[in-house]
Amino acid sequence: MLDGLLDNPVLTQAVPEATLETLQMVGLSALITAVVGLPLGLLLHAVAPNGLRPLRAVRGPVGLVVNLGRSLPFIILAIALLPFTRAVVGTSLGWQAAVVPLSIGAIPFFARLVETAVREVDPGKVEAAQVMGSSRARVLLQVLVREALPSIVAGFTATVIALVAYSAMAGAIGGGGLGFLAISYGYQRFDTTVMVVCVVVIVVVVQAFQVVGDAVARRLDHR
Amino acid sequence: MIELSGLRKVYPAAAGDVVALDGIDLVVERGAVHGIVGRSGAGKSTLVRCLTGLERPTSGSVTVDGRVISALPEARLREARRAMGMVFQHVNLLDSRSVAANVAFPLEVAGVPRRRRAERVAELLELVGLGDRGTAYPAQLSGGQRQRVGIARALATEPAVLLCDEPTSALDSATTRQILGLVRDLRDRLGITVVIITHEMGVVREVCDSVTLLEHGRVVQSGRLDDVVTQAGSPLSNALIPVPDVPQDEARRLVEVTYATRTVPTHRALAAVAALGEEVDVVAGTIETLAGLRLGRLQLDLPHRRVAPALAALRDAGLDAREVA
Ligand SMILES: Nc1ncnc2c1ncn2[C@@H]1O[C@H](COP(=O)(O)OP(=O)(O)OP(=O)(O)O)[C@@H](O)[C@H]1O
Ligand SMILES: [Mg+2]
Numbered sequence: 001m002l003d004g005l006l007d008n009p010v011l012t013q014a015v016p017e018a019t020l021e022t023l024q025m026v027g028l029s030a031l032i033t034a035v036v037g038l039p040l041g042l043l044l045h046a047v048a049p050n051g052l053r054p055l056r057a058v059r060g061p062v063g064l065v066v067n068l069g070r071s072l073p074f075i076i077l078a079i080a081l082l083p084f085t086r087a088v089v090g091t092s093l094g095w096q097a098a099v100v101p102l103s104i105g106a107i108p109f110f111a112r113l114v115e116t117a118v119r120e121v122d123p124g125k126v127e128a129a130q131v132m133g134s135s136r137a138r139v140l141l142q143v144l145v146r147e148a149l150p151s152i153v154a155g156f157t158a159t160v161i162a163l164v165a166y167s168a169m170a171g172a173i174g175g176g177g178l179g180f181l182a183i184s185y186g187y188q189r190f191d192t193t194v195m196v197v198c199v200v201v202i203v204v205v206v207q208a209f210q211v212v213g214d215a216v217a218r219r220l221d222h223r
Numbered sequence: 224m225i226e227l228s229g230l231r232k233v234y235p236a237a238a239g240d241v242v243a244l245d246g247i248d249l250v251v252e253r254g255a256v257h258g259i260v261g262r263s264g265a266g267k268s269t270l271v272r273c274l275t276g277l278e279r280p281t282s283g284s285v286t287v288d289g290r291v292i293s294a295l296p297e298a299r300l301r302e303a304r305r306a307m308g309m310v311f312q313h314v315n316l317l318d319s320r321s322v323a324a325n326v327a328f329p330l331e332v333a334g335v336p337r338r339r340r341a342e343r344v345a346e347l348l349e350l351v352g353l354g355d356r357g358t359a360y361p362a363q364l365s366g367g368q369r370q371r372v373g374i375a376r377a378l379a380t381e382p383a384v385l386l387c388d389e390p391t392s393a394l395d396s397a398t399t400r401q402i403l404g405l406v407r408d409l410r411d412r413l414g415i416t417v418v419i420i421t422h423e424m425g426v427v428r429e430v431c432d433s434v435t436l437l438e439h440g441r442v443v444q445s446g447r448l449d450d451v452v453t454q455a456g457s458p459l460s461n462a463l464i465p466v467p468d469v470p471q472d473e474a475r476r477l478v479e480v481t482y483a484t485r486t487v488p489t490h491r492a493l494a495a496v497a498a499l500g501e502e503v504d505v506v507a508g509t510i511e512t513l514a515g516l517r518l519g520r521l522q523l524d525l526p527h528r529r530v531a532p533a534l535a536a537l538r539d540a541g542l543d544a545r546e547v548a
Contacts, residue, residue, distance in 0.1 A: 128315040131275050132329040132380075133304040142328075146319045222360040223318045 041114025069108030098175030113155030157213025229283035261437035308377030323357035367398035455481035495540035
C-alpha cells in the first residue's frame with residue numbers, strides 16, 4: 001500500500017509542488033492582509049463615534065466597503081476580480097494571480113476582527129494613558145494594539161486558516177495549489193487517493209497554523 | 224493650587240440635557256488632601272475629568288497649578304497633564320506590561336531616558352512597598368497591590384497634584400486603610416496636593432483635610448474638616464459623625480446637642496445636659512476625635528414642654544442645640 005503511494009509520481013511530485021504553491025499563495029496573501037488589514041481595522045475603530053478621532057465622513061464609506069467585501073462569497077469575488085487580476089499580475093492563472101482575490105477577500109475579514117479586538121480594550125486604559133499625556137498615536141499603538149495583541153493574533157490565525165480554505169477555491173479557477181490538484185484529480189479524474197492525500201495535507205497545514213497561532217497568542221497574553 | 228470657578232458641564236442628550244456640574248466654585252490649597260463626596264450621579268467623576276481636561280467644561284474655568292486647563296489647546300493640555308497624576312477605581316493598568324513597565328509608561332511619555340527611567344521605577348516601587356514585584360504582571364497581583372502600582376504610576380512624573388477617583392471602593396477595609404495611609408504619607412513627604420473622590424465617609428475621616436459635598440452638580444457644603452464637622456446639623460457633620468438611629472416616640476421630642484472640645488470641654492457639656500434634670504434622657508450619642516478635634520453629638524429625649532427651656536439652657540452653656548425634626 002505504502003509502496004503504491006510512494007511510486008505514484010502524482011503523489012511524490014505534484015503534491016509537494018502543490019503544497020508549496022498553496023503555502024506561497026497563503027503566505028503572500030496573509031502578509032498583504034496583515035499589512036493592509038491591521039491599519040484598516042484600526043482606522044475603523046479610531047473614527048467610530050467613541051473612538052480616538054470620531055469622523056463620520058470616513059466611518060460610513062469605509063465601513064460600507066468593508067462590509068461589501070465581507071458579504072460577497074469568495075468564489076464570486078474571485079471571478080468578478082479576474083479582469084483586475086489580469087491587469088495587476090498580467091495573468092489570471094497560477095498562484096501569484098490567486099494572491100489578488102485572496103488578499104482582497106481576506107482584508108475586510110481581518111480588518112473587522114482587528115476592530116473588534118481593539119474595541120474590547122477597556123476604555124479606562126485609554127483614559128489612563130491620555131491623563132499621562134500620551135499622544136493619539138501612542139494610545140493607538142502602545143495601548144490599543146498592544147493590549148489587543150493576543151486577540152489580534154487569534155484573529156490573524158483565523159484569517160490565515162480562512163485563506164487556506166479560500167486558496168482551495170482559488171485553485172478551482174486556475175490558481176494552482178492543493179485545491180487545484182484535489183479538484184483536477186479527485187473530481188475530474190476520480191482519483192480518490194490523490195484527493196484524500198490533498199485533504200490530509202490541507203488538514204495538517206491548518207492544524208499547524210492553529211497550533212502556532214495559539215502558542216503565539218498565549219505567549220503575548222498576560223491576563 | 225486647584226481653582227474651579229463657575230464650572231458648568233452639560234451633556235447634551237436626546238431626552239433633555241444632563242446638567243452634570245452646575246456652577247462649581249472651589250479652591251483646594253497646596254498640600255491639602257481634599258475629599259469630594261456625594262451620591263451616585265452627583266457629578267464627582269465629571270469634576271475630576273474636567274480637572275484632567277478629559278472633559279471640556281461647558282462654561283467656567285479650571286486652574287491647576289497655575290495653568291488654566293479649561294483654555295489649553297490639545298497639545299499644551301498633554302503637557303499640563305504631566306503635572307497631574309491620576310488613580311482610578313479600577314486601576315487601569317496595562318495587562319500586557321509588567322508592573323515595572325506600567326510604572327515606566329508615564330516616564331516614556333515624558334521622554335525620560337531609559338537609564339533614569341529604570342532608577343525612578345525602582346524608587347517608586349520601593350515607595351509603595353512593591354520593590355520585589357517589578358517583573359510580575361498585573362494579573363498576578365492582589366487588588367490592593369494593583370492599586371499601589373496605580374499610585375506609583377500616578378506619582379512617576381512627580382506631579383504636583385494627585386487625583387483619585389474612588390481609589391478604594393474596590394478594596395476591603397484593611398487594604399483601604401493601607402492605601403489611605405500611603406496617600407497621607409505621600410502628601411506629608413512630597414507635599415503634593417491630593418483630591419480624592421469617594422462615597423465612603425470613612426475615607427474622608429481617615430485622610431482628608433478639607434471636603435466638599437456635591438449634590439445634583441452643586442456644592443452643598445465645603446470647607447476644612449474641623450469646620451464642617453463643627454457646623455452642627457449640617458449634612459457633612461451628620462454624615463461624618465453619625466449617631467445611632469433612635470426610634471421615634473410621639474409623646475416625646477428629640478434634641479440634639481453638638482460640641483467640640485476646642486470651645487466646650489466634654490465635662491462641661493455633660494454637666495449642662497445633667498443639669499436639665501430627671502425628665503431628660505440621653506438616648507444616643509457619640510464622642511470622637513477627628514481632624515485633631517474631640518467632637519461630641521448627643522441626642523436627648525424629653526417631653527414636649529421641656530424643649531424650649533432645655534434649648535435655652537444648653538445654648539447658654541455654649542453648646543449647639545437644636546430640635547431634631
Ligand atoms: N459622557 C456622558 N454623557 C452623558 N451624560 C453623562 C456623561 N458622563 C456623566 N453623565 C451624567 O452626568 C451626571 C454626573 O455623572 P458623574 O459620573 O460625574 O457622577 P458621579 O458623582 O461620579 O457618580 P458615581 O458615584 O456613580 O460615580 C450623571 O447624571 C451622569 O448620567
Ligand atoms: Mg464616578
